[in-house]
Amino acid sequence: MEAVVGLLLMLLGLCHGVETSCDGRQDGAQCYGPLGGTVVLQLMDDASEIFRFIWSNKTRRILTWRDNKTAFNRIENRSSFTPSDGTFRINDLRWTDGGEYTLAMFDSRGKTMKLLTLQMIVQAPVSSVRLVSECLSQGEMKVSCSSEGGDSPQYSWTLDGHTLTDAQLLSGGNESEDITLKQDVSGQLVCSVSNNVSRVWREETISTCGDCGITITETVTSTVDHSLLILGLRAAVAILILIGIVVYLAWKKKKYEELYR
Structure with missing residues (x-):
């Protein structure tokens, strides 16, 4: 054993x-x-x-x-x-x-x-960090930072490379697991978790606005409503398919009339 x-x-x-x-x-x-x-x-x-x-x-x-x-x-x-x-x-x-x-x-x-x-x-060293965000009713954003493994973890936050300020924070602090960001706060948010033997961090691009909080991970580059874009593309594809069918039927009809003329 x-x-x-x-x-x-x-x-x-x-x-x-x-x-x-x-x-x-x-x-x-x-x-x-x-x-x-x-x-x-x-x-x-x-x-x-x-x-x-x-x-x-x-x-x-x-x-x-x-x-x-x-x-x-x-x-x-x-x-x-x-x-x-x-x-x-x-x-x-x-x-x-x-x-x-x-x-x-x-x-x-x-x-x-x-x-x-x-x-x-x-x-035990910290193995990974996870960020979870929640949109609040007044446009603020609550962000929670959690870690796997790690004894006596300590937390720290930065936004665009700088320590968070009172002007950006509604609640929580730079050493808290959970923070709430005020409206109109955006940039590269980093949560670092460390102890005496390790340090791991997670970075995400965040943006909040007056009526809704929006979290954008590093794989997303804009705040465009992609659902509308997808619906438009689907409609365009459907129209092209329909035009194709009409053209094909017209061609088949023409070939049939030429055959039996």
């Missing part, structure tokens, strides 16, 4: 392609890693300058370095250590990777040179 879960998380990581990095050289560092993705931790400047170190969590040893080589790596199948820059790369992050870690460095006599702690927080 654990192997199956690991495979699913690995595939999740490939789908997200999420990678974060963190400087763990300061005691008490707080690092965020994406569930199913990759985190790159800088534990030191250069491992060749350290005789031995042990990186462990509260329950077990994870990584041991001794005599300029990796002596032990509990998660070797999904991680790698680069001695030249002291970075430890963990792939396929799991919930169980979260927690407090301790890095203990020793000299050749076994004396502790330095002791650092690091807090690892694993978060």
